[in-house]
Amino acid sequence: MEPCNVRIVLVEPSHPGNIGAAARALKNMELSELVLVNPRQFPHPEASARASGADDVLGAARVVPSLGAALEGCGYVAATTSRDREQYFRVSDVRAAAERLVSEARRAPAAVVFGAERSGLSNEDLEKAHTLVRIPASPLYASLNLAMAVQLVAYELYRARGAAAPASVPLAAPLASTGELERLYAHLAEVLEEIDFRDRTQSGTHLMARLRRLLQRAEPDQNEVNILRGILTAVQNRRRSAGGGRG
Amino acid sequence: MEPCNVRIVLVEPSHPGNIGAAARALKNMELSELVLVNPRQFPHPEASARASGADDVLGAARVVPSLGAALEGCGYVAATTSRDREQYFRVSDVRAAAERLVSEARRAPAAVVFGAERSGLSNEDLEKAHTLVRIPASPLYASLNLAMAVQLVAYELYRARGAAAPASVPLAAPLASTGELERLYAHLAEVLEEIDFRDRTQSGTHLMARLRRLLQRAEPDQNEVNILRGILTAVQNRRRSAGGGRG
Numbered sequence: 001m002e003p004c005n006v007r008i009v010l011v012e013p014s015h016p017g018n019i020g021a022a023a024r025a026l027k028n029m030e031l032s033e034l035v036l037v038n039p040r041q042f043p044h045p046e047a048s049a050r051a052s053g054a055d056d057v058l059g060a061a062r063v064v065p066s067l068g069a070a071l072e073g074c075g076y077v078a079a080t081t082s083r084d085r086e087q088y089f090r091v092s093d094v095r096a097a098a099e100r101l102v103s104e105a106r107r108a109p110a111a112v113v114f115g116a117e118r119s120g121l122s123n124e125d126l127e128k129a130h131t132l133v134r135i136p137a138s139p140l141y142a143s144l145n146l147a148m149a150v151q152l153v154a155y156e157l158y159r160a161r162g163a164a165a166p167a168s169v170p171l172a173a174p175l176a177s178t179g180e181l182e183r184l185y186a187h188l189a190e191v192l193e194e195i196d197f198r199d200r201t202q203s204g205t206h207l208m209a210r211l212r213r214l215l216q217r218a219e220p221d222q223n224e225v226n227i228l229r230g231i232l233t234a235v236q237n238r239r240r241s242a243g244g245g246r247g
Numbered sequence: 248m249e250p251c252n253v254r255i256v257l258v259e260p261s262h263p264g265n266i267g268a269a270a271r272a273l274k275n276m277e278l279s280e281l282v283l284v285n286p287r288q289f290p291h292p293e294a295s296a297r298a299s300g301a302d303d304v305l306g307a308a309r310v311v312p313s314l315g316a317a318l319e320g321c322g323y324v325a326a327t328t329s330r331d332r333e334q335y336f337r338v339s340d341v342r343a344a345a346e347r348l349v350s351e352a353r354r355a356p357a358a359v360v361f362g363a364e365r366s367g368l369s370n371e372d373l374e375k376a377h378t379l380v381r382i383p384a385s386p387l388y389a390s391l392n393l394a395m396a397v398q399l400v401a402y403e404l405y406r407a408r409g410a411a412a413p414a415s416v417p418l419a420a421p422l423a424s425t426g427e428l429e430r431l432y433a434h435l436a437e438v439l440e441e442i443d444f445r446d447r448t449q450s451g452t453h454l455m456a457r458l459r460r461l462l463q464r465a466e467p468d469q470n471e472v473n474i475l476r477g478i479l480t481a482v483q484n485r486r487r488s489a490g491g492g493r494g
Contacts, residue, residue, distance in 0.1 A: 001385075021392060021395070024391075024392060024395075025391075025392075025395060027385065027387075027388045028384045028385055028388055028389065028390070028391050028395075029384065029385060030385040030387070050392075052390075052392070053388050053390065054388065087418070087419055088416070088418065088419075088471075089416065090415075090416050090466075091412070091413075091414060091415050091416065092412075092414050093411050093412040093413070093414055094412065095411070096414060134412030135402075135412065136402075136405060136406060136410040136411050136412045137275045137276065137405070138248075138274065138275055138276060138277040138405075140274075140277070141274045141275055141300050141301065142275065143275070143299075143300065144271075144272075144275050144398075145268060145271060145272075145297075145299070147395075148268070148271075148272060148275075148394075148395065148398045151391075151395045151398060151399065152398065152399065152402055155382075155383075155399055158383060158384070158385075159383060163383040164340050164342070164383050165338070165339075165340040165341065165381035165382065165383045166338075166340070167338060167339050167340055167343060168338050169335070169336070169337050169338065170334050170335075170336075170338065171334065171335065172334055172335075224335075
């Protein structure tokens with residue numbers, strides 16, 4: 001993952017726990033620069049506890065006396081708000097804002113600014129930003145916890161840098177080949193015939209087609225096909241050693 | 248927003264604060280069903296404090312003795328994990344998983360299961376799920392706080408239901424029309440000529456083109472154009488009352 005020159009700025013955070021939780025959120029999403037404007041209590045044991053394994057990010061957090069100082073050297077600046085009535089500002093959805101921030105941060109440091117837990121950012125603070133960032137949330141209760149908002153922004157920044165968890169089925173062996181699967185289905189059909197199994201459902205789809213589709217969805221690997229073949233063989237052996245059943 | 252029949256299941260959460268923070272995260276994202284499997288401490292003042300305005304979701308949380316009981320009546324089940332080595336399970340990125348969950352929840356209740364803070368989910372628990380959900384995170388420190396993970400899943404569920412903060416510039420007046428903007432630019436050019444302003448930059452782009460592009464990017468509304476026109480007129484009046492300047 002390329003480094004990401006986006007600093008996270010918390011203006012006058014009240015709860016040291018939120019500072020620690022924010023540090024952890026940054027580290028989880030490969031961000032490292034946390035700037036605190038006049039935190040009410042910092043350093044604080046509650047911040048350290050909530051930072052958990054991100055004590056390095058917390059320890060490197062800078063404390064500054066003003067938002068201006070926090071933004072020194074920054075180019076693009078985004079400010080979070082949950083208020084709906086900020087007029088004349090550009091407003092971006094957090095996902096689009098994250099893409100813009102990552103792109104801008106390749107040229108110059110960028111910043112995302114978060115306000116205090118209860119009051120949010122002042123108009124004067126908001127006016128330092130190029131865009132306001134809105135996180136979609138319930139109109140009935142749109143007020144996210146400060147550290148949660150930091151987590152969501154950090155997560156979208158991480159995704160904007162190209163991160164996504166790959167969809168997969170991690171297998172110990174290679175996926176079974178078409179031929180192996182065909183032999184499995186043939187074996188299964190043989191056994192079903194030997195045990196005289198009839199489909200009792202009303203489905204119009206033929207029994208073997210349904211079983212094939214079920215097993216195809218499961219994406220079995222070679223080991224698993226071998227296991228299923230072993231079970232089928234065991235069923236046959238048992239029937240044979242028991243005298244061949246009803247046939 | 249359509250209701251979303253996805254329940255959030257926390258298995259043996261250790262910290263009551265995380266339960267409260269999870270309740271708030273649910274309410275922020277218009278989810279309401281929180282199920283707790285053998286919580287270590289619940290109810291608890293720390294849970295209530297962190298729930299903040301989501302005391303209704305917290306109060307309605309169900310406590311059950313087993314994951315099986317939590318999943319009663321559920322169809323599709325997803326389980327979160329940060330471990331990398333779960334074999335033979337289907338693994339989905341959280342965004343894709345959220346889309347699937349929302350779609351499945353239209354037919355039958357669906358569930359997302361979260362493990363305890365330190366230990367995560369047991370293999371037995373994971374085996375109740377149709378897919379594991381992976382939240383992309385730093386390979387250096389992938390362990391998200393429990394409530395943070397709930398927040399990210401709830402957020403992606405909310406987005407999968409169609410929520411996005413609209414990109415906009417909320418204006419008090421309609422956007423200025425092309426004609427109004429043209430008259431503004433003509434007025435501006437006139438004033439620049441009157442004050443004999445010359446572009447001193449090395450840019451190859453003509454001065455008026457640059458100023459037009461700047462103002463177009465700002466997407467001014469009718470009031471703002473009127474304000475700018477007023478400023479230009481004031482500049483002209485001042486010069487005229489001062490005797491017409493150098494011209």
